[in-house]
Amino acid sequence: MAIADKIQWFIAQSSWIRKMFEEGIQLKREFGDENVFDFSLGNPNVEPPEELKKELRLVVGEDLPGKHAYMPNAGYPETREAIADFLSLESNLTLLRDHIVMTAGGALNVIFKTLLNPGEEVLIPAPYFVEYRFYVDNGGGVTRIVPTHADFALDLQAIEDGITEKTKAVLINSPNNPTGKVYDAAAIHALAIILSRQSREYGNIIYLVSDEPYRDIVYDGVTVPSVLDAYPNSLMAFSYSKSLSLPGERIGYIVAHPDCEHILDIMGGLVLCNRILGFVNAPALMQRVIARVQGMKVDVGIYKRKRDLLCDGLASVGYAVQKPEGAFYLFLKTPIADDVAFARALQKERILTVPGSGFGGPGHIRIAYCVDDETIRNAIAGFGKVLKEFK
């Protein structure tokens, strides 16, 4: 065999989902893009804010020597300072640029590489973003999955029971991909108490790692509580991919709580791992732009409209739907246990979704509604037809 066995195995494992994607492409070729309702990808279709584009043009127009050169690996001091100031307003903490590392994607890979000794465990509530298992494995760790409640709220007892002497971190993702669930302040507080207690019990620090790329995409007045306010041994990974519709540009950051135990080792480790994994630094141009647009976000009202269009539409044809609180995914309970079979039936109606099994949530499908309104409207009849088939 030419390539590594593990990589060969990863490719084989994902062959069924790749096959579905390829069939989707085939459907588009056959029926035309506009006649295939593709809800399979989390690629934001809302454009970046006009003011962001303006700032980008300004930054590109500036004639500064060395503006595309290397900067400190952690990122431009002024960018990190702007973010620290913004986060200090959003939390009850005083954050400094020294607590921030700019990232070019890969924040979780950098965090797990920094933290994990071989075999140490990262506990993740299911359903979870598919890639998390890879990130933990890349860092030499072991993923331990625990369930959530039926409404996707954290099952705190399951988390506490899942912690062992090998647990190095708990990874949460709120607003959640694939469920759209937002963990409220009470849940985060209760989680913090469990982590403090278990850290004491085992004599090891258990870190709380919070992945929050959908932090700004929330509806109906819901807010995402700061994990930094709740638990000192916490790290938060943020990305501008969804907040500013810039996923192709690869720009985000990691922030560590100033009172993290061994904070200097952690920051040193994050910068080192960002470097040796080959990221080296986040893209220079986008760092300069980001320094100027703290607090800016896309028009979330557009995603809310799409969410309502989808949820109301599905309800009108007979689905039991609970509206997600954030992100742009609906994790829909399937009328049969076999979510792959259900996704395949939808595919016959030219509706592309992802079976929940891929996210550790069988009996569901993920519907990414970051698509044109027309796509949503035109797919509802097909969703209704398939539901009837299985009833």
Add this chain to the structure above:
Amino acid sequence: MAIADKIQWFIAQSSWIRKMFEEGIQLKREFGDENVFDFSLGNPNVEPPEELKKELRLVVGEDLPGKHAYMPNAGYPETREAIADFLSLESNLTLLRDHIVMTAGGALNVIFKTLLNPGEEVLIPAPYFVEYRFYVDNGGGVTRIVPTHADFALDLQAIEDGITEKTKAVLINSPNNPTGKVYDAAAIHALAIILSRQSREYGNIIYLVSDEPYRDIVYDGVTVPSVLDAYPNSLMAFSYSKSLSLPGERIGYIVAHPDCEHILDIMGGLVLCNRILGFVNAPALMQRVIARVQGMKVDVGIYKRKRDLLCDGLASVGYAVQKPEGAFYLFLKTPIADDVAFARALQKERILTVPGSGFGGPGHIRIAYCVDDETIRNAIAGFGKVLKEFK
């Protein structure tokens, strides 16, 4: 301990070099930037070409929907096509976009993650770029160092002797960091013969991985032969960091030989590893720019002038200097065996260099001459003074 033992150890290992960097910063604070001669960093000080800046402004000005969105993980088809066309002209092969993966830095991490099973070996001629050991280790492999000749030419016998049943790849870097050596076509051809023979002998494919970020920075009519023309099981990693003075923007690519055995597995593995390591895709904006500027490069004449200024200057104060053929480093033999002591002596004259021990080349210092002409001119006397002290 908070962070992973290995990362803690990596940090500790590099503490001496970090200490020298910090002392350098302290010197600058004390004497002023202009009075410290900093040859320690490979951060190009030649500006990107004006035409590149123009293309960047044009690309930023275009109003295309989804221009900052995700694209296929391997990169935009049109960017990869432009590169494939360019490389087809530079080599004797017909390359297609399917042989290319756009990278955001990390090309070698992606390659080694794709290829290496735990414990498999990567053979690297010394002196070598410091980070290579990390990249191999990240992929779960083991680095095996072999010597080069006194003039830094490949020691083909040492390479052949260093190959074992565990050898998965040989990594070369030409033009070389830290030596500036360019391996000529005869050397690459001879290496290819060895790799073919040893692959047959052990019944394993031994890949040739060629890291060529300095490919375009060559002097005196020297050319860098294409490894793709010499050996079918080869992969080349390229970066625009130096060719276009864009290191802060993180843009490059991997190209695989079309006749690589298991080419589909390799390309699939590269795309998968680029994704799961968190790079996902190379920055969108820069990919669009790159599609328009194939063959463009910085004014290499500027680096040549700096090289001559440095080499002639050092010769004039008594050093034995052989002019490097490429890159922007001089790997200078130190008059005493202890290169760290020599670098420390230079530091007293406010001249910052990096001891060769860090590159697996003790008895040398690396002088990065990608600095202002004035810095070079003003440092020569200090270099002379220190040489006299040790004679």
